[in-house]
Amino acid sequence: MRDVIKRNPTAVVIAVAMHLVLIAIMLVGVDWLKSPERKRPGADVVQARVIDPERVQAEVRKLQQAEEAKQREADAEAQRLERLKAEQAAEQRRLDDLQKQRVAEERRHKEAETRRIAEERRHKEAETRRIAEEKKRRESEARKVAEEKQRQEAEARKAAEEKKREEAEARKVAEEKQRKAAEAKRAAEEKKRKAAEAKRAAEERARQARAAREAEMRAALEAEEDAREVDRYRGLIRQYIERNWVRPAGIGEGLSCTLSVRLAPGGAVLDASVVRGSGNGAFDRSARAAVYKADPLPVPSGGLFESFRGIEIIFAPDR
Amino acid sequence: MENDLSFIHLIVSASPLVQLVMAALLLASVISWTMIFDRARVLSGARKAAERFEQRFWSGIDLGELYREIDKEEGEAAGMANIFHAGFREFARLKKNPEIEPMAVVEGARRSMKVALSRELDELENHLSFLATVGSTSPYVGLFGTVWGIMNSFRALGNVKQATLSLVAPGIAEALIATAMGLFAAIPAVVAYNRYSNDLERLNGRYEDFLDEFTTILQRQAHM
Structure with a gap:
């Protein structure tokens, strides 16, 4: 549609004009729908009467006379009319003059009115111009104020930014200080911590040394104890063997021999032999028999038994 | 009474919906008349241009000359001149290349003329469908307004005890105006549509005839 309007505006104009004309015809031609007024046909009724001729004659004469009288009257009337017409003409002239005067008056009046309107319009235009100027002035003032305000705002903004920047700097400095303080504190703590550590290490060393010493002492003590225990068992073993020894006949007193005994855990005798004899065979044999007889020999349990796996015992019953 | x-x-005094329908129909009528005037001008212009061009074409003028003349009035050439212009340009362009066979040259020119032809026809039948639409739908639209108006006036009739003809008559009359307007918009549109589509058909036939004739000429030239 738009391209048609652009390309061919005449068509649009013609179409619109056609419709407008149609609407106008409709507006004016309201009469189409008005029901036509029906005219009532006038009924002319004829009235008739029968009359005789004499009376008609008389009537005719009378009518003639009346006619003459009427004629006369008409002449008079005509004269009167003529006079009247002359008067009317005079009147008409007077009226015309008056009319002319009135028209002139009116025209003058209209001209004055037109002038007044023109004056008024000029006045209004001047007023409008004044208002426009006023408005322009106000606008420019407003603009100036706005600019001033903008400038102030910009300044305020700048000041605020400056302040912010300074604050930021101050904050940075404060942070720096804080950071340094924190560092110093940390360093101090570190030092303290190191000192504490050193102390703790020293203490630890001292404690270890003491423990070592104690262990040594305890070991010595234990060794002593073990030795005592071993001695006790040796005595017990010797007693067992002596109790089970039967003196052979003819053997003098004061003989001794060294026996080597191998033992199993629990004291069972695995093997017994004479390492160094007394010089008397019977004695030596009796000593060996006594060992076998005394089986099982009393031995300590646990770690101490190790030294009893193979032992040498000096057998001297009379001592 | 007479004013009523x-x-x-x-x-x-019609109801708003009926007034809306009337306004729509009035608008449709204005637009369709605009189209009618516009198409009348365009189609008669195209017919005259076709006649002028045919005269020029068959006057024995050198085809290259004719092509150059049309080229000069670029933008104003329309219809047959445009078809000729497109075909000859393609022909000249293809002919320059000796490797292309004569049949292919003619075929290319014919194709480009077909394209120009369909473009021209499209330009000519622009907006014609609007007329068809107005012609077929505006009676229904008007009828819709009428039915609505009559419905309303009967509804009003149902509320009174004593129904008189003068109670319904104004309502029905006002409703019938809508139908009248619908027909008023539709009849010229239908007439114009039929007339213009016939014109368009004839123009199309003329263009195609020219296309065939020109193709024959080109074929002759291509084999020389």
């Missing part, structure tokens, strides 16, 4: 039945009074 004037057109203006009837239209003004």
